[in-house]
Amino acid sequence: MSLQAANLAAAIVDLDGTMVDTVGDFEAAIGLAWADLGLHPVGRDFIVRTVGKGSEHLIAQCLAAVGAPAALQQPAWERYQHHYLAINGRHSAVYPGVVEGLQALRAAGLRLVCLTNKPGAFARPLLASKGLDGHFELVFGGDAFAHKKPHPLPLLKACEALGTPPSRTLMVGDSSNDAAAARAAGCPVVLVSYGYNHGEPVASAQPDAIVARLDAIAPLLAG
Ligand SMILES: O=C(O)COP(=O)(O)O
Ligand SMILES: [Mg+2]
Structure with missing residues (x-):
């Protein structure tokens, strides 16, 4: 029809x-969270390809992409939420x-x-x-x-x-x-x-x- x-x-x-x-916000919040945890940065292209299935999925995929241990799943999610709320909209x-x-x-x-x-x-x-x-x-x-x-x-x-x-x-x-x-x-x-x-x-x-x-x-x- x-x-x-x-x-x-x-x-x-x-x-x-x-x-x-909003890619700039995702990139900034992930960058700050990753720096807090001493992880290697994630590339913007990877973020662009991965956005779409919710923030939990994005964070899990970005952790996997840099070979982060499973123990960092929860701290990464917490740091990410903290930074995202602080910068929300600033890079969008x-x-x-x-x-x-x-x-x-x-x-x-x-x-x-x-x-x-x-x-x-x-x-x-x-x-x-x-x-x-x-x-x-x-x-x-x-x-x-x-x-x-x-x-x-x-x-x-x-x-x-x-x-x-x-x-x-x-x-x-x-x-x-x-x-x-x-x-x-x-x-x-x-x-x-x-x-x-x-x-x-x-x-x-x-x-x-x-x-x-x-x-x-x-x-x-x-x-
Ligand atoms: O946060 C996401 O992964 C995507 O959000 P959207 O459903 O507004 O595209
Ligand atoms: Mg969308």
């Missing part, structure tokens, strides 16, 4: 790689077209929810400091439910909270995690071309549409 024919009532919008370019930027895109979706009558794999305690202050929080009725972090994307549960829960059927609730994301979760939940999905998709082209996730900016979505709905 085309996006136009879906008669959308709401959109669920991803955060990292879709609305905000809202992508061009995001504010206009969110405004246009709302003007088209869609209700908006933010759903991210990022912990809620990181996501809420980031949205607020970037002035994006006012667009969303609800914000769900990666720790809000028993599973994260690519599991469909968070999308189904978001639809339930909105009271909108998945078929009329658009997922807007940047990665195969968003696309797989949307497919399994029964939501249509649009991916942006500029985010973090584990080094793969977003076309391989077979979304309903690919856009270069968030403000290119509303025109697709109008036909």
